[in-house]
Amino acid sequence: MEVIQQLVNGISLGSIYALIALGYTMVYGIVKLINFAHGDIFMVGAFIGFYSITILDLGFFPALLISMVACAIFGVLIERIAYKPLRNATRIAALITAIGVSLFIEYGTIYARGAQPEAYPDGVVSLKSLELFGVKISGQSILILGTSLFLMILLQFIVHKTKIGKAMRAVSHDMDAAKLMGINVNNTISATFAIGSALAGAAGVIFGVYYTKIEPLMGIIPGLKAFVAAVLGGIGIIPGAMAGGLVLGVIESLVSAAGYSLWRDGVAFVVLILILIFRPAGLFGKNIREKV
Amino acid sequence: MRKKKLAGVFMSFMVAAGVLAGCNSSASGDGEKGGKIKIGANLELSGGVASYGQSAKEGIELAIEEINKKGINGKKLELVTVDNKSDAAEATNGALKLATQDKVVAMIGAATSTNTLAQVQIAQDNKIPLITPTATNATITNKDGKVNDFVFRTCFIDPFQGTVAANFASNDLKVKSAAVLIDSSSDYSKGLAASFKKNFVANGGKIVKEEAYVAKDTDFRATLTNIKAANPEYIFVPGFYEEVGLIVKQAREIGLNVPIMGGDGWDSPNLVKIAGKDTLNNTFITNHYSSGDSDKKVQDFVAAFKAKYNGKSPDAFTALGYDTVYFLADAIKRAGSGDSEKIRKALEETDGLQLVSGNVKLDKNHDPIKAAVILEYKNGEQQFKTKINP
């Protein structure tokens, strides 16, 4: 019974990682940039959701939508201002810029509102908890899992069935060839950032509802974990990010359950390194042989 | 062509030295000039635990504003703040800047133990009193049996709270088994837990589970599920409100409904916001004062703080930051001048000073001694249970 309860805990945590990881993976897949600012967009999303709920007095779903739209715009702005000029520079330069942007968002937020935590109001989502074979599953966990799954399916649909999705796949496969085929690469990249950031925004609101406490530096650790999740599943692969997130969440829960809660993050990284050494392309990735 | 890099390296070293030497002339003044007494604050204003430092800073600024309305011995306090980025190296650097550059008469130390420990030696070497509002590590004021004569603190480290909590659990709540959940990054938490365990076992109780977390964790469900499996009648969580709020909330969520108890680190209106009013029922804290206290000092502080910061509520860090300034101001007043040695002596002799967090009297290790009260949360309000003197 206890193990199932722990699994449920892990899946709830993992679905948040998965949502953030999706954005990481999409951006990496298309521009090969480790976007360290992604975790901070997640934080901004949580705050936008918070202010929509408390100041504008909106419910969960409107707040979620507002936050997603705002984060999408924010993500595109970041891409246009900070990353686009560096598209032809070394990738390490772009990485440093991403770190700079991340610091800027964190400390800009602290400058604007202080570093103290904020608490999502009670009862934004009032759902009864479910009791299944002695396992208590809170309504919020189900809502989170449901929302995450829905967004992931939507994303799969966008990537595989729409025109913009096709363009994304083409650009990620070969940017120059895509350009020759008449695909507007700039717009496609912006669209990728928009979708990835919207997902991060959604994750932010969901995180707020589930964990209550939000603060300007909350994005750092989940951002890093989501990144690990993305690599775990095979960076650049969308189902991989979902699986990676869930696996990571479950691993963390099980490690804590075994009584080693202080080693939790360590185990996550050990798993990451083992995966990298034995299956460098991740769980879902294909190993591509390097040609001379 | 070989070795040419070296020249570049040393040239740049020289340039840097030149820049620094150039700045040197700007160092000026002593701490007491033109009717102003300069005090320094070295806080975590950015980095991992920025929220602690910022809370403390708001309390410090409020207190200075209030004191400057009247002045001390006809003089005003001037605050110089440096940010230590929640990093020990930066804290050392900041303390050196305050001591040798700004030449303050006293320093208010960092909110966490590590960053305060990084400044202790500097305070001792430069003979400038250092008061930390919230750092709880025992070695800050007392190292290898020797008191650091220039270092003081406003918060409480005495394991007294743990003893009080253990007695309350055994005698009033009449529980036989307890679980302990510790913030392993905080000496305060470890100290309270140790004295709780000792006394609870001495009272015939049994510790059925011990778990730990690190500050800024957010998911405790797995750990709590573990605790639930051990079936304790009571849980002791000596942590800070940011995590405790989440712990209580998540404990109730997974159906862990036993009494939960902690120390003064819980005390913040944000605790109620994070955990929720209903979930906080059946929880208790030991504290030095009750913020719902009718005591005028407390009420005035809460009202003044809300007025200055747009209705924001103060937390334990704020209250201790505020108290630290009053603690220092009182000593400066009695010292009669901005002389650091006299201030040190006056701080040491503090006895029965009325502060928001209680009456201060220092023991021989420069640690304050205080009475404790036990409060119960009912519908988000603190209710007074009992008062216990040391």
Add this chain to the structure above:
Amino acid sequence: MNILKQAKFFWTSIVLAIVFSVIMQFLITGGTLNQFYVNTLFFIGINIILATSLHLIIGITGQFSIGHAGFLAVGAYASAIMTMKLGLPFPVAILVGGLAAAVAGLIIGIPTLRLKGDYLAIATLGFGEIVRIVFLNIDYVGGASGMTVSHLTTWPWLVACVVLTVVVIANFTNSTHGRACISIRENEIAADAMGINTTFYKVTAFAIGAFFAGIAGALYAHNFYIIQPTNFGFLKSFDILIFVVLGGLGSMSGAVIAAILLTIISTYLSSYPEVRMVIYSLVLITMMLFRPQGLLGTREITSFFKAGKTAKGGVQHDDKKTVA
């Protein structure tokens, strides 16, 4: 002829360094420089060691490592155990700190250096975090609440370590082995085909870099009174990475200048706590946007004084993608 010139240049630099450090020593003991400046100088020195040691791994060998704070941590803890727990003298502690970090470098390097580019970056990031979490869980060194260390770092020790690091890394870069490393950076497959044992050189460069990071760790631990696992998180690794990239990948003098400049900027900004990190991040973004190749590109500062020649340390095209 040329060799004589080089030797002269080398010894001039050494003499200059000694003269400089003796003057500084007098300024420090004479009290002309107050403690704050002295401490800032110490901080700069430690950062120079860190920057040059990472420069060897990223700038010369082209191995994208972002877990350097892990080696700093190993060095800091190993040396602190030597002096605080075992009561050994400081020089021994410095050496042990460096060696412990080098061993850690070998343990980490051998399995992970098979990875390339971003995957290596992620793996080293992971290792850096694992090191931190291990120290967090060892009660012998104080766990999460850290370990207090005596102040033993002095100006002569610091200068000696900085000079040693710079000389060793500069000479290594210009040796046969250094060229092998550069060839790996430029094209690993080609280097392999030319008969260079790429794994050996990658691991060697990694271990040397880790060794000096460990020395920096020893100086760090004995300068700042306390060490705690949170001081060595991945953000610290990023700080070191920023020195190297901002200075210009492949340029040692660039890394040194960036370390000096950023330490001064950061120290100066600590008096303006509200806007400190906002300004710092803006500086970072603007610098990278307007000069993505770093301050000096791949050139060395001395090449600016010798018209018509380019430094050997790197390629001649600033904009060429050489790393990651």
